[in-house]
Amino acid sequence: MSMRDAVLQALKEKNGEWLSGEMLSESLRVSRTTIWNHIKALLAEGYEVESSPKKGYRLSSPPDILSPDEVCPGLACEVFGRKEYIYYQEIDSTNSQARTLASKGYPEGTLVVADMQTTGRGRRGRSWYSPRNQGIYMSLILRPVLPMKEISRISLLVAVAVAETLEEELDLPARIKWPNDILVNNKKIAGILSEVVSDMDGIEYIVVGIGLNINNQLQDFPSDLRTPATSVRVEDQRLVSRVKVLQGLLVRLERRYFDLLAGSFEGTLEKGKSLSLAIGQELKLDTINGVIIGQAVDIDDYGFLLLRDQSGIIHTIMSGEITILS
Structure with missing residues (x-):
């Protein structure tokens, strides 16, 4: 010591x-x-x-710092964050650092956590607001042995784990806006960014990044966000322990992930459907191939969105940006 x-x-x-x-x-x-x-x-x-x-x-008070000294003693995981827990008071991006470490061979379950990001990233190159000591900014290295066609299941299970944590730990009505946003009362509280690196033999690694707003005050959020933002503090009118939320999130992530590797995905899929904001709603979907307007009818076995367009054709959507119209 x-x-x-x-x-x-x-x-x-x-x-x-x-x-x-x-x-x-x-x-x-x-x-x-x-x-x-x-x-x-x-x-x-x-x-x-x-x-x-x-x-x-x-x-003078229990520290709410996301360092291994504070998180690991109460962490009930077997793999995630156990062998490699890499903590920064400040970093440019946890995902960027995790990708660097993954390329160097760091093992599955390696966790990169920061109390602040200067250039946190979201989907489509957008920035993620990451002020000091207010949220959870983390990236996890995964090395799943899965067929490429099942890789989209990872995104859904991560979204389910984040929403479950907010539901079960904090009693917040979290819902999933497919594919990677978590909303509470139609305001964005968390975002997920999954980056996959593969080779001829299959998946080499996946870096899963999560940004979760915890103790942010409403007036502190930037005014130019695409979706109105919120935090646990805004919704629940109290400060909460980021350490405890992170511990609970990692346990749920690990459980859902190893269920998937063991061939059990049905429970995660059903939970994802029950938490979905999209199913049954009229949507505008912005894809690389153009805009589709229609009704989201289901999420398939691989986590893809099924959308029935205005002529009755059902599209299997693997990625895209949705706007809920109804």
Whole structure:
């Protein structure tokens, strides 16, 4: 254990009570100057550590930092985030970093998490608003052994896991706007960006990026967003623990993912249909081949949207941008 970790552990063990600098330096067998240097480092990381010349130091509130120190001890996953949990206070894009790591051979379940992104990315090259310590910005490396035709199931299971987390952990009425947006009360609370790299032998890796608005205030969102934005804080009028939400999300992602690899997708598909905002609605679909207007009638076994156009022809839609008209 590093000295920094030992100082942090000692502060946590006091459960918010004061710990004298003298006692801390004696127990760790280092100078009080060394202790103070590590306290300053923890402050720079975002830990709220109070100091008093007479009382010493204490953690003044439970930290809500998405570091492995805070997330991993309570994480009930077997693979996701367990072997490689890579945390940044600030990064350009977690997806970009995860792609770099995946290309270097980092294993399945490698997790890249940041407390802030400077150039977070969404679908079609759009930016994702990623202010410091307000949301969850994460990317996960997957290496599924699946036929290429089943790859679209990954996007649906991720959307289901995000919506489930908001439903079950926070009692929010989350719904899936096919294929990659999660809405609450018709406002966007989360976005998903999946990037696939394949070769002649099949899927090499998938990087799944998730941006989830947690403690953002409404007035802080940019005014030029395509879809009105919201956050857990806006909808529920309270601050929530990003650490707990991330832990719950990773568990649901892992369960849904390994069900898929084991050949069980029916439960995820049915859940995805029940959470869909599109099924039964009149839509305008913007695809690379043009615009289609019609009614979404179903989601097929591979997670594709089935759309009946105005002449009665049913189209299988693999990707595109939808606008709900009714």
